[in-house]
Amino acid sequence: MAASSATEEIHEANVRYHDLAAARYDVKWGIDFGERGQKQVSGKLRKALGESFGPFRRGLEIGAGTGYFGLNLRQAGAIEEYTATDVSQGMLDVLDESAHRLDIDARTACCEATRLPFPDASFDLVFGHAVLHHLPDLDASFAEFMRVLAPGGAIAFCGEPSLYGDKIATAPKRVAHALAPAWRALVGASAAARNGHHQVAEEGPLERIVDVHAFTPAALAQPVRRAGFQGVRVSGEELAASLFGWANRALEATAEPSEVPWIWHQYAYRGYLGLQALDRALLEPRLPPAVFYNLLVAARSPSA
Numbered sequence: 001m002a003a004s005s006a007t008e009e010i011h012e013a014n015v016r017y018h019d020l021a022a023a024r025y026d027v028k029w030g031i032d033f034g035e036r037g038q039k040q041v042s043g044k045l046r047k048a049l050g051e052s053f054g055p056f057r058r059g060l061e062i063g064a065g066t067g068y069f070g071l072n073l074r075q076a077g078a079i080e081e082y083t084a085t086d087v088s089q090g091m092l093d094v095l096d097e098s099a100h101r102l103d104i105d106a107r108t109a110c111c112e113a114t115r116l117p118f119p120d121a122s123f124d125l126v127f128g129h130a131v132l133h134h135l136p137d138l139d140a141s142f143a144e145f146m147r148v149l150a151p152g153g154a155i156a157f158c159g160e161p162s163l164y165g166d167k168i169a170t171a172p173k174r175v176a177h178a179l180a181p182a183w184r185a186l187v188g189a190s191a192a193a194r195n196g197h198h199q200v201a202e203e204g205p206l207e208r209i210v211d212v213h214a215f216t217p218a219a220l221a222q223p224v225r226r227a228g229f230q231g232v233r234v235s236g237e238e239l240a241a242s243l244f245g246w247a248n249r250a251l252e253a254t255a256e257p258s259e260v261p262w263i264w265h266q267y268a269y270r271g272y273l274g275l276q277a278l279d280r281a282l283l284e285p286r287l288p289p290a291v292f293y294n295l296l297v298a299a300r301s302p303s304a
């Protein structure tokens with residue numbers, strides 16, 4: 001397939017997949033716009049940027065989805081003005097509803113990361129969460145981020161899948177599949193109907209097209225440096241928490257969602273938070289970024 005038609009196919013798949021996912025996205029991922037969500041995203045931005053952590057006047061989000069990152073950063077005061085972009089109008093419609101409910105002034109634009117409809121030097125922070133791995137042309141994307149950033153502005157991208165972390169996560173998923181029948185008997189849930197009620201049948205095949213990259217730290221830093229950014233930092237987060245989280249999600253996916261008891265969700269959620277704290281305190285300062293499940297990258301555009 002020629003490069004441009006592959007890029008076009010990935011674009012179309014992303015639009016379709018995320019339009020289909022939009023209505024259930026916040027529930028599926030447990031997205032919170034209260035104090036908990038604000039604390040999560042501020043922590044990630046601080047981890048990505050290190051000492052030079054905002055606040056920033058004009059924030060532009062790439063692949064904003066339903067606004068998990070940007071709406072929470074705006075509420076936490078890390079950005080003063082919020083512009084959200086995405087290729088999926090369905091996701092942006094949900095973001096608009098949440099912004100209205102939260103009384104946040106958010107500007108939205110449905111566009112490609114490589115073709116941002118904004119003048120040069122019009123933002124102080126360009127950021128994103130779980131979006132770079134969907135972008136087929138990272139060089140063109142980072143060149144475009146550089147164009148719209150003011151001199152001395154910052155980029156910060158969090159929640160990107162790490163190549164080794166992804167491989168490590170297959171172990172708990174395998175164990176969970178083997179234990180699933182015993183687990184369902186324990187919690188009193190029946191097996192999920194074939195194809196599950198919680199995933200539209202069309203989503204499965206699209207999922208394999210939209211996930212374009214899983215990164216090593218070096219591979220994530222390269223297109224950022226090639227675009228001319230300075231002070232490139234790559235860090236990693238979540239190891240114990242992601243092993244626990246993936247095992248639980250794999251178990252839950254085998255059961256009828258309505259039959260998984262509340263007490264299980266409480267255990268899974270509280271356990272995850274506890275292990276995140278353990279990762280932060282013990283593992284993240286000591287282990288190389290490559291072994292973590294998520295990678296974060298941050299850098300600065302050269303000053304004028």
Ligand SMILES: C[S@@+](CC[C@H](N)C(=O)[O-])C[C@H]1O[C@@H](n2cnc3c(N)ncnc32)[C@H](O)[C@@H]1O
Binds near residue numbers: 113
């Ligand atoms: C995994 S979702 C993450 C959404 C949100 N950032 C979050 O963390 O909840 C990835 C988002 O990137 C968007 N996206 C995919 N390809 C894109 C592209 N080429 N340009 C801009 N956005 C894109 C998708 O439509 C989707 O909303």
